[in-house]
Amino acid sequence: MTPALQEFLLILLKVVIITQLLLGLFSFMTLAERRLLAFMQFRLGPNRTGPFGILQPIADGIKLFFKEELMPASASAWAFFAAPIVAVTAAFMAIATVPYGPPFRIPGTSISVTPQIADLDVGLLFIFAITSLGVYSVVLAGWSANSKFSLLGGLRSSAQMFSYELSLGMSFVGVIMLAGSFRISDIVASQAGWFWNWNISPSKQLLAGVVYFISAAAEVNRTPFDLPEGETELVAGYHTEYSSMKFALMQMAEYINMITVAVLTTNLFLGGWNPGLPFLPVGGLWGLGYFAAKTFFVLFVFIWMRGTLPRFRYDQLMNFGWKVLIPLAALNVLGTATLVAVFKW
Amino acid sequence: MAALEQLLRLVLSEAFLFYVFSGLAVASALGVVLQSNPVHSAFSLIVTFCSLSAIYGLLGAPFIAVLQIIVYAGAIMVLFLFVLMLLNVKREAPRAGRALAAAALLLGLLFAVQVGTTLSGPGLTPAAGYDASTQAFARQLFSPRFVYVFEATSILILAALVGAVVVAKKEP
Numbered sequence: 475m476t477p478a479l480q481e482f483l484l485i486l487l488k489v490v491i492i493t494q495l496l497l498g499l500f501s502f503m504t505l506a507e508r509r510l511l512a513f514m515q516f517r518l519g520p521n522r523t524g525p526f527g528i529l530q531p532i533a534d535g536i537k538l539f540f541k542e543e544l545m546p547a548s549a550s551a552w553a554f555f556a557a558p559i560v561a562v563t564a565a566f567m568a569i570a571t572v573p574y575g576p577p578f579r580i581p582g583t584s585i586s587v588t589p590q591i592a593d594l595d596v597g598l599l600f601i602f603a604i605t606s607l608g609v610y611s612v613v614l615a616g617w618s619a620n621s622k623f624s625l626l627g628g629l630r631s632s633a634q635m636f637s638y639e640l641s642l643g644m645s646f647v648g649v650i651m652l653a654g655s656f657r658i659s660d661i662v663a664s665q666a667g668w669f670w671n672w673n674i675s676p677s678k679q680l681l682a683g684v685v686y687f688i689s690a691a692a693e694v695n696r697t698p699f700d701l702p703e704g705e706t707e708l709v710a711g712y713h714t715e716y717s718s719m720k721f722a723l724m725q726m727a728e729y730i731n732m733i734t735v736a737v738l739t740t741n742l743f744l745g746g747w748n749p750g751l752p753f754l755p756v757g758g759l760w761g762l763g764y765f766a767a768k769t770f771f772v773l774f775v776f777i778w779m780r781g782t783l784p785r786f787r788y789d790q791l792m793n794f795g796w797k798v799l800i801p802l803a804a805l806n807v808l809g810t811a812t813l814v815a816v817f818k819w
Numbered sequence: 820m821a822a823l824e825q826l827l828r829l830v831l832s833e834a835f836l837f838y839v840f841s842g843l844a845v846a847s848a849l850g851v852v853l854q855s856n857p858v859h860s861a862f863s864l865i866v867t868f869c870s871l872s873a874i875y876g877l878l879g880a881p882f883i884a885v886l887q888i889i890v891y892a893g894a895i896m897v898l899f900l901f902v903l904m905l906l907n908v909k910r911e912a913p914r915a916g917r918a919l920a921a922a923a924l925l926l927g928l929l930f931a932v933q934v935g936t937t938l939s940g941p942g943l944t945p946a947a948g949y950d951a952s953t954q955a956f957a958r959q960l961f962s963p964r965f966v967y968v969f970e971a972t973s974i975l976i977l978a979a980l981v982g983a984v985v986v987a988k989k990e991p
Contacts, residue, residue, distance in 0.1 A: 479824050482831075553862075596953060599885040606893030610865065613900050617858060629904060636897055656953060 488591050493566065500729045501531035507777050514781035541718040546619050549715070553618030558720045561611035561727035568604040569734045571597040573659050575747045575762035589762060590659070597658045598650065601738065602643055605693065609635045611727065612712045619715035627711025630788065631695065631702055637795040638692040638699075644803035645686035648679045648810040649742050662746030669750030674743040681806045683743040685799055690735040692795065695728060697780040704785060736772035744768045833877055840877070844870035861900050868892040882953045 505520070505527060512519025523529040545554055573590035580587060594600050609632050616628015650656060652673065653664040665672045673679040692699040702711030713724045740746060745768075747761030754760070786794070829835055843866065850863035868891045875884035960969055 476824060479827070482827060553858075594881060596881045596885050599882070599889065603885045603888035603893060606889055606897075607869075609893070609897055610862075610900075613897070613904070614862075617900075617904055625904065629901070632897065632901060636894070639893075 484585070484587070485591065488587075488589075489570075492569070492591060496566070496569065496730055496733060497726075499733055500726055501535070503729050503733070503773065504534065504725075505530050506773075507780070510774070510777045511781050514778075535722070538719055538722040543718045543720070544715070546621060546715050548620045550618040550620065553614045554715075555720075557611045557615035557618060558716070558723035558727070560614060561608065562723050562730070564604050564608035564611065565727040565730035565734065568601050568608070569730070569737065571600050571658065572734070572737050572741060573662065573746070574737070575759075575765050576757060578757065578759065578761075593657065593659060596656045598646060598656045598661070598742075601734070602646065605731070605734075606636075606639060608727070608731065609639075611724075615716065615724070616712035621715055623709040624712055624714045627702060627709070627714060631711050634695075634699065634701065634791060634795075635693055637792060638689045638799070641685055641795065641799035641803045642689040642693060644800070644807055645682040645689060646742070647807045648682040649673055651810050651814050652678065658741050662741055662748065665745040666748050667752055669745065672743065672745040672748075672750060674745075679743065679806070679810070681802060682810075683739075685803045685806065686743065687739060689795075689799060689803075690739070691776070691779070692791070694731040694735055696732060696776055698783040698786050699791060700780075700785060701788060701791070732776060733769075733773070736769045736776070739772045740765060740768040744772070837874065837877055840870040840873040844874070857903050858900065861896060861903060864899075865892050865896050868896065882956055 508530075509519040509521075509527065519527065520530040521527040523533050545551070570591040571594050573588065573593070575589045577586055577588040579585065612628055612631045612635065616624050616626075616631070619625075649661060653661040655661065661673075669675070670677065674683045691697075695702055697703075702713065704710065713721060716724060747756070747765040749756060749760075749764045847863045847866035847870065851860045851867065854860045854863065868887060872884045872887040872892070875881075875887060959965060
């Protein structure tokens with residue numbers, strides 16, 4: 475086997491493993507979300523299918539598979555079909571440039587592996603670009619069904635997504651300035667050492683971290699920004715006319731996006747795979763462990779928020795995004811730029 | 820195994836990918852012009868932008884490639900589509916004015932001649948020591964040669980923004 479072929483196979487293997495892990499994590503998250511929400515509301519949640527209900531996601535999957543696939547008679551067929559594909563493709567592509575841990579060697583061999591599919595020079599910008607393409611699934615879904623509720627829901631959600639994209643993008647800038655690179659592994663490296671070196675600490679980018687987390691929650695339609703979920707008062711949204719597997723794919727894209735946000739929060743603000751205490755071991759599988767722990771914590775916070783906060787009204791949502799988050803993000807960019815330029819922070 | 824590797828080499832080679840993406844770009848650009856439904860045209864244009872971005876990536880300029888997607892495909896086209904959906908633009912009636920067709924033909928010929936002379940002229944050689952990395956790009960952009968133009972452009976965009984708000988704002 476030549477080195478070129480070996481490298482190709484390694485990349486292929488990474489793609490397969492990460493895709494499968496994400497799919498597994500997605501189905502686990504649907505269960506974890508329902509069980510944790512139930513716990514917060516003094517209920518039991520789904521606990522009948524298998525021990526602790528762990529087979530519930532499989533049962534849900536089978537159910538969705540055998541549901542009838544409906545398409546409105548006057549829908550635009552190709553767009554109706556393309557919307558879930560765009561959603562899932564964008565969700566999976568965005569996570570391709572994220573590192574999950576430090577490079578490690580496979581035991582017993584001399585092959586060194588970086589737990590990351592592609593280490594791009596412009597990694598963070600690439601993720602931003604791909605998530606901005608994800609808006610098209612909402613636009614397509616809302617437009618193609620040729621129904622009033624879908625169209626209004628699509629307009630509502632796409633307006634929400636590109637309003638919050640602005641503050642999301644600006645919250646990256648401070649982090650990029652401090653690390654001096656768009657490469658995510660460089661950003662993680664800039665947070666090594668004690669936990670006060672993490673970007674979330676008040677001496678670095680706490681404001682950007684808060685703005686990022688709120689904007690990202692709005693980007694992935696999580697509570698308190700989950701207007702498409704409001705089926706009682708708003709007739710859900712862009713996915714009103716979707717059923718069966720197409721609906722499941724839309725849901726899957728949302729969960730994968732949420733996982734991407736959690737992974738990015740860990741990398742950009744919570745120190746990535748650095749444990750934050752310099753006396754702890756960092757190499758190899760340890761790093762992966764710290765990374766997973768932090769990511770699961772962020773995912774838990776998302777579920778926690780859903781169990782705690784009520785939903786925004788639409789005008790409040792827009793006011794908050796444009797009049798609070800964007801000015802705060804701009805302030806952070808100006809402040810960080812001044813400190814970096816004048817005081818060589 | 821050797822055949823597999825050969826196939827991989829072909830499929831992943833720069834030339835092959837260039838032809839794939841340039842073919843896609845040309846086909847979707849034709850789609851923009853030939854379709855009568857404006858929403859379909861807009862989506863074709865998005866495909867064009869994405870294939871152009873892939874070509875920039877193949878040229879070794881990832882920063883430009885990503886900017887192409889963020890600015891054109893991710894921001895401008897979303898607004899276009901948003902307006903098309905809000906105004907609910909219907910299918911355009913075909914109107915093939917004779918003058919319009921003649922003008923299009925003339926401009927097309929002019930463009931073909933321009934491209935032909937450029938390509939058949941002295942061979943285009945890349946500038947020596949050309950560096951397309953983000954750092955090099957930024958150093959060029961913020962060098963005294965370009966920085967004033969760059970800042971002037973941002974003031975222009977700000978002025979356009981303020982103008983749009985003034986026009987859109989209703990009288991109190």
